[in-house]
Amino acid sequence: MKPIAFHAVGKSFGATHALCDFSLEIPGGAFCVLIGPSGCGKSTALRMINAMILPDQGRVTVGGEDVARLDPVEHRRHIGYVIQSVGLFPHWTVAQNIAAVPRLLGWSKPKQADRVEEMAGLLGIEPALLERYPHELSGGQQQRAGVARALAADPEIILMDEPFAALDPTSRATLQAELERIHARSGKTIVFVTHDMDEALRLATQMVVMDRGHLVQSGAPIEILRHPANSLVGAFLGGGSIHMRLLDRLAVRERSTPRRTGATGAIAAGASLRQALDLMLATGSTRLAVVDEDGTWRGEIHIGDIIAGGEAGTSDASA
Amino acid sequence: MHPHDVVVRLAHAPSLWLTLLLVGVVLLMPHTAPLFHAWFPDLPRPVYTRASFVALTLAHLELVALSSGGAALFGIGLGIFVTREAGRDLAPLVGALAAIGQTFPPVAVLALSVPLLGYGAAPTILALWLYAVLPILEGTITGLRAVPAAVTDAATGMGFSAQGRLLGIELPLASPFVVSGLRTAVIINIGTAAIGSTIGALSLGSPILEGLATSNSAYVVQGALVVALLAVVVDRWFDHLASMTSFRSSGRGRSITS
Amino acid sequence: MTKVHDRVLVLLCCVGLVTTFFAPFLDQAPNRLASSTPLPLLNAPGFEAGAVILGLGLFMPIALLTSDRVRSLATIGASVLLLWACLAAAGHLAALRAPSGTPAMRLSLGPSFWSLAGIAVLALLDAAQRARLGLGARLGLVGLVVAGFILMARAGTFDSLSLTKEFLAHRAEFATELWRHLALVCAALLLAFVVGVPLVLAILRNDALRGVVLASLGIVQTIPSIALFGLLMVPLSSLASAVPVVKAIGVEGVGPAPAIIALALYSLFPLVRGFTVGLAEVPFAVKDAARGLGFDRRRMLLEIELPLALPALLSGLRVVTIQAIGLAAVAALIGAGGLGTFVFQGIGQYALDLVLLGAIPIVLLALAADLAFQLVIGVVRR
CATH class of the missing domain: 3.90.1280.20 (CBS domain Like)
Structure with a gap:
């Protein structure tokens, strides 16, 4: 399992500092949730792991290797990627979407088909849906296909940027449960961005609270609930109901x-x-x-x- | 607005400079003989003189204005009619007609009018009118249909009469589409009016066609230059008209009131 | 109590009846220059004239039918009958009026013929739309009408009409000019593609350049066709006389070279805009996901962006093709040939049927291109 590390990373977009002196270590096999108010830099940090954004200062390493030195296209093919708006390819069937990365990696057709079937089973996608086009699916089904697509090539690392934010509460709860199960079973490293505290507390083994480009606090969810580093973290964790959340955990x-x-x-x-x-x-x-x-x-x-x-x-x- | 701002604005408006350029070219054309003589030394008469360029430009504009004006009245009127309750039955037919009619090449419409109407300015105007109706009609229907039902509903609920709603709410909101249709129609008509010279209408096409017939390239250049400038200038002014009508219906209007 | 369910049909029927009785169905003249005498439909043989009146008259009872579907299908039947009857009546009336040995005799289609044929086509269109016919059924309908026309033409029905005489007199030329017209359009589209595709790729990720390119092409688009042809003539002829190689490959001030260049210039704007708009409308999430999954730039373009931009590109291509078919007619004025040759020759010689011989195929070509693109776009959109 490859650990991921940020070493004093800085990144600016024009006048806005998306990340300042950001250092973090994510051990292999962790379920790391980056959380913070919008604009805190959590998505920027996530997108640095698969070289979608490169740092201005500092280094991001995956398995000890500097991401900036890797071939970005090859690197991305070994990292799963799921985003809030799903981004399924509208002109491809669900099966073709799931097989996207295996195809890029040059797998044989039968191997691709086997994997599509396996992924459909894992994510509870009915076989009948595989030949449909994305616009014929509900939001929850689309995101199942999105997760299946990210997992299809069996990547060691999966990046998820608010993947369940647009779903209705029922679909969100089911998908969270399945993700928890998949993580427990496969031991993959998952880096997950959200602004939903309940989601973070439920899923994370490692929680990272961020604000305005800085890492404010990192640790197990229960640690952060018990010892919020400052009043800002306390407020973000739920202010008055922080102890109720602790009871939850x-x-x-x-x-x-x-x-x-x-x-x-x-x-x-x-x-x-x-x-x-x-x-x-x-x-x-x-x-x-x-x-x-x-x-x-x-x-x-x-x-x-x-x-x-x-x-x-x-x-x-x-x- | 301070007078100075007006000057600054106009200085940045290419439409103004292009208009001045057009007027200058039209007025100075009779004095360009030495220039064209130097350019085409073989030609005995290097500047078209059968009619003055002022007269040609005015005749051209007359053809376009009469046909497009008539087409606007008819097209907007018909567009309003078929979007009312009384004319709803006609709407699919009229819509299909406007869409298919626009695949007819303008030159073909002009040519087809000759057997039915004969030669001269009148058939040209009629052919131009017929062709111009289509985009204006399509723009009006699209524009009136694009008015959100909630808006007309609210207007009715507030007590607008049918006429007041049409004039005060629906037409202003539809105006960007109508202007866009009118723009298409006018630009096509400027081009087709030039070809109208082949059926005997006086226009800026006359020097071009005479130049082509007598191998006098100078005439071709003169006619082509003026009619091209005319089209570009008119298009620029439509640009202004388009931005004037569109800020009323989009969010941009808010920045002006604040 | 009977109730009118289709007021459009009633309106078309009334207009048709008025033109039948008050406008000439054919115009007869002893020669091209003499003034013509009107021939009303009622002079036609009883069977054909009766069929026209029947087809038109059927619109009235059909308008009373309650079921939308039945009414549309009945309208389609009646309008096909009307269209065929008009063609047959025109042909047979002309044959009746043209004694042999009078080759100069002109029998031209009159306003009443055009109105009735137009009414039939309009009713057909309206009914096809209301009946929600699929593309296949529409094509079948077009095929049916065309088949009737071909059968009548084979049987010599139209031989006495002066339009047919013009066609037969210019048969060889007609084929040449038709191919020339198509060749001009294809060459121009090809040139526009060769220039347009690199242009699109160049402006794709450069907003400033995109603004400049689209604005300049937009200005070219507004310049009247005859003016653009004219403005290209002078520089091209100087180029041809200055550089012999250019002249050797056939580039001259007049002829196909300026025509193809001008048509290509007109085609660039809709093509480039359709292309860039199509590519710009590919959702950001889709491109982001593709990049995140490890698509390189080439695969992204070929497998994701191009397929998703295809409908917009095809709509641009549709506009461009129809436009080029029309503008190529004007190219005849600068000696590039094509079907416009007949139009302007006919106008010059006061040979109105020759004008039709050029104009009708131009319109049909444009309509056929429109239909073909609608088919393809329909298939691509699924």
Whole structure:
């Protein structure tokens, strides 16, 4: 797995500084989400990885090699690329679109066809849709095809620029789940740009908060939620509801204790603390039994565990 | 606006300079004999004198103005009629006619008018009129159809009468399309009017055709130069007209009021 | 209670009836210079005249039909009948009026013929549009009308009309000038392509240059054709006399060289604009995605940009072809030949049927080009 690194990168477009002294390391296999307000330079940083934009100062390296020294066309063929407006080729069928990069790489026809079929299966694209043209597809189906096209040549790195921003909430949630599954299974490095905090917290293993061309904070989502580097990050993370978001990220099993006080309701150990709180509010009880996936008893969680965790829990960060 | 600004604006407007150039060329043509004599030493009479270039230009403009003016009245009128409730049945036929009619070459229309109408200025004007109606009609229909339904709906809801809505809302919004059709018609007519000389109409084509018939290249150059300039000048002025009408319907108008 | 469902048909029928009774169907003159006497349709043999009136008269009951589809199809039938009947009536009336041994006798098609034929074509067009006929059905309809015409022509129906006489008298010339006309158009389009494609590639990524090029070509477009031909004559003839090689390859002040150059200059603007607009309208997202996936510039142009710009390019080419077919007629004035030769020769000699012999094929060529491009664009757009 090739790591990606930015070394003191600077880039200006006319008078605007898109990136200033930007340094970042993305380990191989990471799901790195770049997040920040619009104009913060996150898309610029993403597009530097596949040499769509070259830095004015500093270097971007992929697997230790300076991107600026690579043949950009060849380099891009080994990196998946998905954008918000999808950019499917309107004059090609869905199957031809998915096979675009394998064809560029000179794969044989049968190998291309096999891969198209495999990708359609992976992304849940019905075989009947493969011979259709992009304009005959819904927005969600189009972006599935877009992701399939990016994955088709089995690249080690996938770049995604707000890929789900234009989708309806249901399609977005499904595609997020599938992307999570694909990442977990393939171990590919994914660099993902979004301005949606919930999406970032859900998907990221490494979250990078940016503002006006600068890297403000980088780390695991839970770290950033617990220790926002400054008030700006805090505000961007959701201001007043930052602790609720933290509850979202923490599992019940992390706060449950093996005691038996006769709680009436039960909740799964893998559920989030927020779901536990929600269930307490719904049932009016302050205690819940905690059970494993297979239904075996594990302990209990009390409302005090959830609330005390807010401040006190910051010390057991490595949980 | 300060008078100085007006001067600066005009200095940057090529239409003004080109118009002055055209007037200068037309007025000075009788005095260009030495020039053309030096250019074409073999020709005994190097400047066309059968009619003055002022008369030729005016005759040419008359042909174009009468035919295009008539075509504008008829084309806009018919375009309005077929987009009203009363004329809606005719709309598909008229639309198809305007589209197909424009594939007829203007010269062919001129030629076809001869067997029916004979020779002279009148058949030329009629042929030019007939051809000019088509783009104007198409522009009017397109323009009136492009008026957003929400706008006409709002106008009706506010209590505009049908006539007030047409004159106050629909026609101003359609005017860029109408002007564009008129521009096409006038430019084509300037060219076709020159060919009208072959069927006996006096125009700037007369020196060209006489020059071609008698191998007098100087006549050809003189006629061609003036009629080319005329077409370019008229086109430039249409450019101004187009930008005047378009700012009303697009967002550009806002910068003027602010 | 009967109700008129198609007021267009009623209008066409009324106009047709008025011209039938008040305008000459043919004009007869003992020779080209003598004044002519009008021949109304009713002088034609009863069968053909009856068929014309029937075809026209059918429009009235058809206009009362309720179903749109049935009405359109019936209109198509009635207008084809009207068109064929007009042709047959004109031919047979001419044959009736032209005794053998009077070769100078002129029998020309009159205003009533043209109006009735025009009404038939208009009704046909309107009905074909309302019936939402596909391209194949439209082509079939055109084929049907043309087949009827050819059958009648083979049977000698039109032999007594002076238009046919002019055609037969100029048969060899007609073929030559027709090919010449087409050759002028093709040569000009080819030249425009050879110049236009590099021009488009040059201005594609240069906004400033694009403005200048399009503005200059736009100015050329406004210059009247006869003036552009004339303005090219002088420099070309000086070039030919100064450089013998140029003259040796056939470039002269008059003839095909200035005509082809002028036609190519006119063609450049719609061609270059259609091309650049088509390329500019390729969505940014598509180009961005293609670049990101690793398309190099050549593949991007050939596989993504050109196919997507093709409809716009073809529309530009359609405009250019129709325009060149028309403008090539004017080229006859500077000795380049083509169908315009008949037009201007006819005008000069007061031979009006000769004018038609040039003008009608020019119009038909333009219409055929239009139809052909609509077909191709329809296929490309899918």
